[in-house]
Amino acid sequence: MAKRKAKKVTTTSDDIPLVGKAIDLAPDLQRILAPNASPMTGWGTNTYIIGDREVVIIDPGPDDTAHLAAILSALKGRHVSRILVTHSHIDHSGLASTLSGATSAPIAAFGDSRAGRSEVMSDLIARGLATGGEGVDHAFTPDQTLADGQIIDGSWGRVTAIHTPGHMANHMCFHWNEIIFTGDHVMGWASSVISPPDGDLTQFMLSCKKLAVIPCAGFLPAHGAPIETPAERLEWLLAHRYARESQILSRLEEGAATISELTDSLYCDLSPGLRAVAQRNVFAHAIDLTVRGEIVPKPDLRFDAKYQLFKAQDVE
Numbered sequence: 107m108a109k110r111k112a113k114k115v116t117t118t119s120d121d122i123p124l125v126g127k128a129i130d131l132a133p134d135l136q137r138i139l140a141p142n143a144s145p146m147t148g149w150g151t152n153t154y155i156i157g158d159r160e161v162v163i164i165d166p167g168p169d170d171t172a173h174l175a176a177i178l179s180a181l182k183g184r185h186v187s188r189i190l191v192t193h194s195h196i197d198h199s200g201l202a203s204t205l206s207g208a209t210s211a212p213i214a215a216f217g218d219s220r221a222g223r224s225e226v227m228s229d230l231i232a233r234g235l236a237t238g239g240e241g242v243d244h245a246f247t248p249d250q251t252l253a254d255g256q257i258i259d260g261s262w263g264r265v266t267a268i269h270t271p272g273h274m275a276n277h278m279c280f281h282w283n284e285i286i287f288t289g290d291h292v293m294g295w296a297s298s299v300i301s302p303p304d305g306d307l308t309q310f311m312l313s314c315k316k317l318a319v320i321p322c323a324g325f326l327p328a329h330g331a332p333i334e335t336p337a338e339r340l341e342w343l344l345a346h347r348y349a350r351e352s353q354i355l356s357r358l359e360e361g362a363a364t365i366s367e368l369t370d371s372l373y374c375d376l377s378p379g380l381r382a383v384a385q386r387n388v389f390a391h392a393i394d395l396t397v398r399g400e401i402v403p404k405p406d407l408r409f410d411a412k413y414q415l416f417k418a419q420d421v422e
């Protein structure tokens with residue numbers, strides 16, 4: 107099968123693209139922006155189409171009639187072989203089943219919204235920790251489940267699925283030619299939200315390191331502009347998390363603290379609307395540090411526990 111090499115992804119600015127218009131980013135590669143801009147989604151969800159006669163769609167986007175019409179119009183009658191979904195947040199998977207009905211293409215993803223959860227998150231859920239309201243698509247059921255490293259060959263070339271849990275446990279990135287479609291794992295406009303129990307910081311850091319060793323020319327995120335310096339972007343993401351971690355550890359040097367107290371000392375001038383998101387983020391770090399044995403929650407691992415440095419506890 108002839109393998110075409112995608113030329114460098116062309117983008118000249120971060121100007122917000124027109125909603126609903128199919129943009130050619132490279133040969134056999136189009137992007138369509140969905141009409142769902144918001145503080146959580148940046149300029150909205152990017153839907154990608156790869157291939158020529160026969161195509162693969164990555165992230166159908168939100169359940170929106172205008173976006174469905176835009177995708178069908180961009181297809182110009184081309185056959186859709188598969189609908190790939192990076193993860194089951196509704197701004198990515200919401201349109202999947204309708205698009206599948208309209209194109210007869212199967213939906214492929216790592217699994218449903220519970221798939222890929224780590225032991226610590228499964229345990230927190232079993233003990234009653236609820237999802238933080240990030241728009242989990244609980245009804246999402248792919249027709250085909252993809253394993254880490256699974257290859258999908260066709261006239262579009264070769265797509266390799268990479269399991270990248272962290273933002274969500276069932277998150278996958280898709281490697282095609284010299285590009286990696288990074289979903290919400292690496293975004294073009296902000297760092298990813300990691301909100302337990304669906305978000306797992308320990309997994310997120312491992313997934314960043316997993317992507318870092320795959321040679322590629324650029325990332326195409328589900329939100330925001332193409333990332334042309336992928337290695338630097340991953341380094342920045344890791345550094346950003348390590349910086350937050352050391353802030354938490356320094357605060358705990360002064361004494362034990364709850365998630366709420368840690369949030370107050372780490373974030374200045376938080377608007378009330380962002381406080382819950384910030385607390386979830388701090389909790390993600392607290393779980394990660396607990397799993398790694400750096401800190402100890404009392405009485406046990408939970409949102410309202412008191413956390414202290416491991417070395418500070420009395421060893422009996």
Ligand SMILES: [Zn+2]
Nearest residue numbers: 193195273290
């Ligand atoms: Zn997401």
